[in-house]
Amino acid sequence: MHRNSWLEQTRPAFRLMIATSWLAPDSWRDKQDEAIREAVNTGPGWAGQDWNEYISLVERHRTPALSWASLNRVPGITIPEFVQQEMLRNSDACRMKAVEHCLLLADVLKRFNQAGIPVMPLKGQILSFMLYGDVGLRQTLDMDLAVQPEDLARAQACLMNKDWYLEESFFPMSPRQWESLLRNEPHLNFIHGKMGHMLELHWRSHWDTPDATRAHWARSVPFTWQGCAIQAMSPGDLALYLCSHGGLHQWFRAKWLGDLARAHLQGQLDWQAAFEEAQKSSETSVLLSGIYLLEQLYGIPRPDLPAEAWKAPSSDLIGVPFQALNESNTPTNRASLFKFLHKFRRSRYERLLWPAKSLRDSVLEMFYCREDFRVLPLPDAFFWAYKPLRPVLLAWRWAQQLWHRSPSHSTLP
Secondary structure (H helix, E strand, O other): OOHHHHHHHHOOOHHHHHHHHOOHHHHHHHHHHHHHHHOOOOOOHHHOHHHHHHHHHHHOOOOOOHHHHHHHHHHOOOHHHHHHHHHHHHHHHHHHHHHHHHHHHHHHHHHHHOOOOOEEEOOHHHHHHHHHOOOOOOOOOOEEEEOHHHHHHHHHHHOOOEEEOOOOOOOOOOOOHHHHHHHHHHEEEEEOOOOOOOOEEEOOOOOOHHHHHHHHHOEEEEEOOOOEEEEEEEEHHHHHHHHHHHHHHOOHHHHHHHHHHHHOOOOOHHHHHHHHHHOOOOOHHHHHHHHHHHHHHHOHHHHHHHHOHHHOOOOHHHHHHHHHHHOOOOOOOOOOOHHHHHHHHHHHHHHHHOOOOHHHHHHHHHHOHHHHHHHHHOOHHHHHHHHHHHHHHHHHHHHHHHHHHHHHHOOOO
């Protein structure tokens, strides 16, 4: 099996988390079992493993049901009783939430069908069903649906006429403010009034141009799920989407790599079509970095692509994901200044992934914050003033967050 020096230098618990971050198909099961067995029997802990750290890493990378299923099918390993109980409990909780998501999702899809709104589910339980034939294996915190930009207003009204409402960070905006949101953000967040689950309604991907969005819809494939008509991504678009989504987030969750690995080994991706589209949109680095990570972490061979595709990626395109995967916290669990520094580093990383993006656009995205419209609600006639004021508004947000975190303003337990 392929050996990776970076992975071999990590902690045994981390190696075990990587090995169990997906459920390999039969063609790769022996190799996954070997990686799991080796990680279990290496290290200072009970039976060669620090199981508490492993459980924490599984939670951090959101693979409870996948990890339990992959561990549970490996013969010849000893899993302590307390680990079995904790893993089973977390797996059951993941599956229960998946059932709730499926019930809500089916209701929303039926509503969109009745309104004549084409809809494309992203990730979530439908991807779990497509990859594993089991909606409960992938853990999701929310549901993601995509509609075409021209259908966004109808889709929003369709949701808000029932049990969904906009998440509180989305407040009434002027027409110019709303245009800015549509240009700078890819989705709206809705909360279910009774169950509290979140749904993200997308009208584009973070990295897509309007032409690319239209092309994705034109290539999409009709599919039926629970009696609902939906659109599924083409095999080429799915490959590029999985790589782009993971790359955008620096691959800081191993479950995204597990999705890519499973889809690749099951022949559900059209890498040639993905590569041709990536060349058109300057996303070859996005695609190839995902492929290199599969090779480095799982030992999965590269797909059959033209020889000119295989150029050595920038060290940051591999090093940044390795570092992000190994972090104990997600990027959102940080203080305001660290969030901004992370945003700055991510901007630089994104320009390596998407070199066609201009430095000006990257800087404007880095400083954009919807909260500015609430802090300083300028009329549309003065909308132009937001750009020069963004550094000032950023400093104001920092000051407010520091003020509210200060001991004199903290509440007693």
